[in-house]
Amino acid sequence: MTETKSALEAGRKIVAILNPxxxxxxxxxxxxxxxxxxxxxxxxxxxxxxxxPGLDLKxxxxxxxxxxxxLGGQTAPQLKINIRHTLAAGATRTxxxxxxxxxxxxxGLPAAINGLNAAQELFDEMDQAA
Amino acid sequence: MTETKSALEAGRKIVAILNPxxxxxxxxxxxxxxxxxxxxxxxxxxxxxxxxPGLDLKxxxxxxxxxxxxLGGQTAPQLKINIRHTLAAGATRTxxxxxxxxxxxxxGLPAAINGLNAAQELFDEMDQAA
Amino acid sequence: MTETKSALEAGRKIVAILNPxxxxxxxxxxxxxxxxxxxxxxxxxxxxxxxxPGLDLKxxxxxxxxxxxxLGGQTAPQLKINIRHTLAAGATRTxxxxxxxxxxxxxGLPAAINGLNAAQELFDEMDQAA
Amino acid sequence: MTETKSALEAGRKIVAILNPxxxxxxxxxxxxxxxxxxxxxxxxxxxxxxxxPGLDLKxxxxxxxxxxxxLGGQTAPQLKINIRHTLAAGATRTxxxxxxxxxxxxxGLPAAINGLNAAQELFDEMDQAA
Amino acid sequence: MTETKSALEAGRKIVAILNPxxxxxxxxxxxxxxxxxxxxxxxxxxxxxxxxPGLDLKxxxxxxxxxxxxLGGQTAPQLKINIRHTLAAGATRTxxxxxxxxxxxxxGLPAAINGLNAAQELFDEMDQAA
Amino acid sequence: MTETKSALEAGRKIVAILNPxxxxxxxxxxxxxxxxxxxxxxxxxxxxxxxxPGLDLKxxxxxxxxxxxxLGGQTAPQLKINIRHTLAAGATRTxxxxxxxxxxxxxGLPAAINGLNAAQELFDEMDQAA
Numbered sequence: 001m002t003e004t005k006s007a008l009e010a011g012r013k014i015v016a017i018l019n020p021x022x023x024x025x026x027x028x029x030x031x032x033x034x035x036x037x038x039x040x041x042x043x044x045x046x047x048x049x050x051x052x053p054g055l056d057l058k059x060x061x062x063x064x065x066x067x068x069x070x071l072g073g074q075t076a077p078q079l080k081i082n083i084r085h086t087l088a089a090g091a092t093r094t095x096x097x098x099x100x101x102x103x104x105x106x107x108g109l110p111a112a113i114n115g116l117n118a119a120q121e122l123f124d125e126m127d128q129a130a
Numbered sequence: 131m132t133e134t135k136s137a138l139e140a141g142r143k144i145v146a147i148l149n150p151x152x153x154x155x156x157x158x159x160x161x162x163x164x165x166x167x168x169x170x171x172x173x174x175x176x177x178x179x180x181x182x183p184g185l186d187l188k189x190x191x192x193x194x195x196x197x198x199x200x201l202g203g204q205t206a207p208q209l210k211i212n213i214r215h216t217l218a219a220g221a222t223r224t225x226x227x228x229x230x231x232x233x234x235x236x237x238g239l240p241a242a243i244n245g246l247n248a249a250q251e252l253f254d255e256m257d258q259a260a
Numbered sequence: 261m262t263e264t265k266s267a268l269e270a271g272r273k274i275v276a277i278l279n280p281x282x283x284x285x286x287x288x289x290x291x292x293x294x295x296x297x298x299x300x301x302x303x304x305x306x307x308x309x310x311x312x313p314g315l316d317l318k319x320x321x322x323x324x325x326x327x328x329x330x331l332g333g334q335t336a337p338q339l340k341i342n343i344r345h346t347l348a349a350g351a352t353r354t355x356x357x358x359x360x361x362x363x364x365x366x367x368g369l370p371a372a373i374n375g376l377n378a379a380q381e382l383f384d385e386m387d388q389a390a
Numbered sequence: 391m392t393e394t395k396s397a398l399e400a401g402r403k404i405v406a407i408l409n410p411x412x413x414x415x416x417x418x419x420x421x422x423x424x425x426x427x428x429x430x431x432x433x434x435x436x437x438x439x440x441x442x443p444g445l446d447l448k449x450x451x452x453x454x455x456x457x458x459x460x461l462g463g464q465t466a467p468q469l470k471i472n473i474r475h476t477l478a479a480g481a482t483r484t485x486x487x488x489x490x491x492x493x494x495x496x497x498g499l500p501a502a503i504n505g506l507n508a509a510q511e512l513f514d515e516m517d518q519a520a
Numbered sequence: 521m522t523e524t525k526s527a528l529e530a531g532r533k534i535v536a537i538l539n540p541x542x543x544x545x546x547x548x549x550x551x552x553x554x555x556x557x558x559x560x561x562x563x564x565x566x567x568x569x570x571x572x573p574g575l576d577l578k579x580x581x582x583x584x585x586x587x588x589x590x591l592g593g594q595t596a597p598q599l600k601i602n603i604r605h606t607l608a609a610g611a612t613r614t615x616x617x618x619x620x621x622x623x624x625x626x627x628g629l630p631a632a633i634n635g636l637n638a639a640q641e642l643f644d645e646m647d648q649a650a
Numbered sequence: 651m652t653e654t655k656s657a658l659e660a661g662r663k664i665v666a667i668l669n670p671x672x673x674x675x676x677x678x679x680x681x682x683x684x685x686x687x688x689x690x691x692x693x694x695x696x697x698x699x700x701x702x703p704g705l706d707l708k709x710x711x712x713x714x715x716x717x718x719x720x721l722g723g724q725t726a727p728q729l730k731i732n733i734r735h736t737l738a739a740g741a742t743r744t745x746x747x748x749x750x751x752x753x754x755x756x757x758g759l760p761a762a763i764n765g766l767n768a769a770q771e772l773f774d775e776m777d778q779a780a
Contacts, residue, residue, distance in 0.1 A: 033636055034621050036438075044434045045235045045629060048426075055228035059189055063229050066193035067200040067236045070368070071630065072592070072722070075236075078630040098185035099193050101684050105175045106197045106205075108330070108368040109695060110721065110728040116683055163376055164361050166698075174694045175369060178686075200628070201370065202332070202462070208370040231424050238590070238628040239435060240461065240468040246423055293506055294491050296568075304564045305499060305755045308556075315748035319709055323716035323749050327756045330717040331500065332462070335756075338500040358705035359713050365695045366717045366725075435625045445618035449579055453619050456583035457590040457626045460758070465626075488575035489583050495565045496587045496595075498720070498758040553766055554751050565759060588760065592722070595760040 008039065011047025017057065018046075018085040061086035065099040069115035070107030079115060080122045093123060138169065141177025147187065148176075148215040191216035195229040199245035200237030209245060210252045223253060268299065271307025277317065278306075278345040321346035325359040329375035330367030339375060340382045353383060398429065401437025407447065408436075408475040451476035455489040459505035460497030469505060470512045483513060528559065531567025537577065538605040581606035585619040589635035590627030599635060600642045613643060658689065661697025667707065668696075668735040711736035715749040719765035720757030729765060730772045743773060 015022050027038035034040075050060055065086055068079040083096055100119055104112035145152050157168035164170075180190055195216055198209040213226055230249055234242035275282050287298035294300075310320055325346055328339040343356055360379055364372035405412050417428035424430075440450055455476055458469040473486055490509055494502035535542050547558035554560075570580055585606055588599040603616055620639055624632035665672050677688035684690075700710055715736055718729040733746050750769055754762035 033617050040438050048430050049232045049235050054224040059192055062189055063193050063196035066197045067233055070197040071200055075630040094184040097683050102179045103197055105179050106368045108366045110725040163357050170698050178690050205370040227423050236628045238626045240465040293487050300568050308560050309752045309755050314744040319712055320752055322709055323713050326713035326717045327720040327753055331720055335500040354704040362699045363717055365699050439622045439625050444614040449582055452579055453583050453586035457586045457623055460587040461590055484574040492569045493587055495569050496758045498756045553747050598760040
C-alpha cells in the first residue's frame with residue numbers, strides 16, 4: 001500500500017534530521033517488549049505527524065516542548081530527548097527556554113520549573129560532552 | 131518601580147495585537163470576584179511571558195495551542211480564545227490544526243480529538259460571523 | 261467491628277453538618293449502578309477522611325476546593341457541591357474565591373479561571389434561589 | 391510494504407467487530423481538518439494496538455474504559471463511544487460499571503463519579519433507542 | 521455492623537491472593553503518619569472495589585495497570601506493585617505489556633513508554649531474584 | 651506605578667515569613683535561564699496571591715499542600731518546599747498530613763501515598779538536621 005509505506009518512510013526522513021540513532025536505540029530497548037515498537041513509533045509519531053505539511057519542523061518541536069512541560073513530571077525523559085531534537089531542528093536554547101517558561105501561565109509554576117530543571121540538566125550534559 | 135510598570139505596559143502592548151478587548155472583558159467578568167484579576171492576568175501572562183524576547187509571538191501562540199490541547203477538556207474555552215489570538219498573531223488555520231493534531235502523540239487521541247472539535251466549533255463561529 | 265462501624269457513623273455526622281440530603285441523593289442516583297455507592301462514599305470520604313481529628317472541617321473543605329480547582333474541568337460538578345459544603349462549614353464566599361484563585365500559581369490560569377466560573381455560577385444559583 | 395498494509399487491514403477487521411460505521415463517521419467529521427484522520431486512527435489505534443495478539447479484545451476494551459475514566463472529563467465523549475465498543479466486544483453492562491467504579495481508588499471519586507454519569511447517560515440513550 | 525465488617529474481611533481475602541504481606545508492610549510504613557492507613561486502604565481499595573462481584577480479579581488488575589499507565593509518572597511505584605499483583609492474579613507478562621502499550625492511544629506515547637520502563641524494571645528485578 | 655510596586659513588596663513580606671532565603675536561592679538557580687525569574691515568581695505567586703486579604707496564610711499554605719498532592723508526582727519537589735512554608739506559617743505536622751491524606755478522596759490513592767512519602771522524607775530530613 002503505497003500511501004502507508006510512505007508514512008514509515010516519511011517518518012524516517014524526519015528522524016534522520018532530528019536524531020539518526022533514534023529508531024535503532026528504541027528498537028534495542030523496546031522491541032523485546034513490543035515487537036514492532038520502534039517502527040510503529042517512527043511511522044505514527046514522525047510519519048503521521050511531524051512529516052505532515054502545514055507547519056515547519058522547528059515550530060512543531062517547540063510545540064512539543066511546551067506540551068511536555070505542561071504534562072508534568074511524567075515526561076521529563078521525553079522532554080530532554082525532545083529538547084535535543086528541537087535544537088537539531090534549528091531552535092536556539094533561548095527559544096527552548098521560552099517555550100518552557102511560558103507554560104507557567106497554562107500549566108502552573110511547578111510544571112514550568114520542572115521543565116526548566118530538565119532543560120538545565122540537558123544543557124549541562126551537552127556542555128560537559130562538548 | 132519602572133521595571134514592573136513596564137511588565138503591565140508590555141503586556142498591554144501584546145494584548146493590543148492579539149485581542150484589544152481582552153482586558154476590558156476580563157475586568158467586567160472577573161474583577162467583582164478577584165479585585166485586580168484583569169490587570170494581574172495581563173501583567174503576568176502577557177507582560178511577564180508573551181512580551182519576553184527570544185521567541186516570536188506567533189510561535190508562542192502555537193505553543194500555547196499545543197499545551198492547551200494536551201491539558202484536555204478543562205481548557206476548551208481557553209483553547210478557543212487562544213486560537214483566535216493565534217490567528218491574530220499571523221498563523222493560518224492549517225498551522226493551528228497541525229499544532230493540535232500533533233498532540234495525539236503526546237497527550238493521546240482523546241485530547242487531540244477534543245482539540246480538533248474546539249477548533250472546528252470556533253472556525254464555524256467565525257465563518258458564520260463573517 | 262466497632263471501629264469500622266464508627267467510620268460510617270462518623271461520616272454521617274459530618275454529612276449532617278455539610279449537606280443532610282447528600283446520602284439520600286447519592287443513593288437515589290447511583291445505588292442502581294453500584295449497589296452500596298452512597299454508603300461507601302459516606303464511609304470512605306467523610307468517615308475515613310473528613311471525620312479525622314487533626315484538621316478542622318472548614319480548612320478541610322477549603323483544601324478540597326483548591327484540589328478540585330487544579331484537577332480541572334473534570335471536577336466542575338464536584339467543585340460546585342463542595343463550595344456549598346464549604347460555606348456550610350463556615351467559610352465566607354471570599355475565602356472560597358481565594359482558595360480557587362491562588363491555584364493559578366499551581367495549576368495554571370485556565371484551571372483557576374474555570375474554578376472562578378464554577379463559583380460564580382453557584383453564587384448566582386444561590387442568590388436566585390434566595 | 392506488506393507489513394504496514396496489514397496494520398491498516400488488521401485495524402479495519404477490529405473496527406468491523408466493534409463499530410462498522412466508525413471509519414466512515416470519523417472520515418466525514420475530521421478528514422476535512424486532517425486529511426488522513428480516519429485512516430490513521432484505524433491504523434494506529436486499532437491496527438497497531440487492539441489487533442495485537444496477547445490480550446483479548448474484551449479485556450482490551452475494559453482496560454480502555456478504566457483509562458478513560460481516570461483521564462477525567464476531557465474524555466467523556468470517548469468514554470461513551472468506547473462503552474459501546476466494549477459491549478460489542480462481549481462485556482456486560484455490569485462489567486463496564488465495575489471497570490469504571492474501581493477507578494475511584496486510583497483516579498479519585500470525582501473521576502469515577504463522572505465516569506458513572508457518562509455510562510448512565512449512554513445506557514439511557516441505548517434503552518430509549520431500543 | 522456486619523456489612524461493613526465484611527468489607528474489611530473481603531478486602532483481606534483479596535489481598536491474601538494478591539500480596540499477603542501488603543497490609544503489614546503498609547501498616548509499618550504509614551500507620552505512624554495516618555493511624556488507620558493500612559486497614560482503611562484494604563477496606564476501601566480491596567473490600568469495597570476488588571472484592572465486588574461482576575468483574576473477575578485478573579481483569580480488574582489489568583484495568584488498574586492501564587489506568588496507572590495513563591495517570592503517568594506519579595504512579596510508577598504503584599504501577600510496579602500492581603504489576604506484581606496482576607501476575608499473582610493469573611495474568612501473563614505479555615498481557616501486562618499489552619495493557620500498558622495500548623495506552624499510547626489514550627494517554628500518549630510518553631505515558632506508555634514510561635509504563636513499559638516500569639514493567640521492564642520490575643521484570644528485571646523479578647528475574648534477578650529468581 | 652504604586653499599585654504594582656506593592657505587589658512585589660507585598661510578596662517579599664510574605665516570603666520573609668515563609669522562607670527568607672527563597673528569592674536569593676531562586677535567583678541563583680534560575681535567573682541565568684529566565685532573567686527575572688525570582689522577582690517574577692515572588693511578585694506573581696506571593697504578591698498577587700498569598701498576600702491577598704480574605705484568607706489567612708496558614709490556610710492558604712494548607713490549600714497549596716492539597717493541590718500539590720493531587721497534581722501528583724510532577725510536584726514532589728514543590729510539595730516538600732511548601733510543607734516547610736506551611737510549618738513556617740504555623741501549621742502542625744499533623745495538619746500537613748491531614749491535608750495530604752484527605753486527597754485520596756479526590757486525586758486517588760497513588761497521589762495521596764506519594765504525598766505522604768514526600769512529607770515523610772522531609773520530616774526525616776528536618777529531624778536529622780535538628
